[in-house]
Amino acid sequence: MNLKKLLRRSAARKYNYQQDGLWTLHNADFIKESDFARAYDAGVSTGSWGESQIQWRVRVALWAASIGAELPGDFVECGVNLGGLAKSVVTYLPWRKLNKKFFLFDTFEGFHRPYLTDSEASRKLHAEYGQDVYAKAASNFEGVDHIHLVKGAVPDTLSQVDIGEVAYLSIDMNCVYPEVEAFRHFKPRLSKGAVVLLDDYGWTGHEEQKQAFDQLSKEFDLPLLPLPTGQALMINR
DSSP states (O other): OOHHHHHHHHHHSOOSEEETTEEESSOOGGGGOHHHHHHHHHHHHTTSSTTOOOHHHHHHHHHHHHHHHTSSSEEEEEOOTTOHHHHHHHHHTTHHHHTOOEEEEEOSSSOOGGGSOHHHHHTTGGGTTOSOOHHHHHHTTTTOTTEEEEESOTTTTGGGSOOOOEEEEEEOOSSHHHHHHHHHHHGGGEEEEEEEEESSTTSTTOHHHHHHHHHHHHHTTOOEEEOTTSOEEEEOO
């Protein structure tokens, strides 16, 4: 079959999901589930994603957080911005009953330039996240128990907070050095079975992060599962 026919056939198909770089014919009924919709809408309300639709990525995070809900330890997210993903998580789970703490690490004012590689700096990611959003992020969690926003550059801030076991770890800082340092810092604290969620792993332009976590996967003997959402999962064992 030539390319033109293949493209016409593809265009004629009705995809069940075609957002955020992922087009699939497979079932996406989770979008219609009331608990998911409520959690996703809570994330949207923070203003974190603009016009983007990232339901499948959020669904992956909710699955990982649901595993963490059954394990000892607190929740950690490195790379927060306005808090959309974390807000979806605490809305989806019976958060108050879990009696866990959620530590949210971010500069809340863009990238810390000294920690960017030359390649990362050339992408000018700092232009997208250059404003101080700490107050807005904090307001997005008003009335939510046990939320701790930690302002400053990772890894500098990691030692400022006393965190014991970690049941859920989300890493999404769009640059390799702080992501690697965050993983190394929290790896000894991860509960057995805890999921590490890597948001940037498979995205074009984030090859340095992929290479780094491929190496960490081998170093710590933790299998890594790439996902078609661009994310990847690691499960502590």
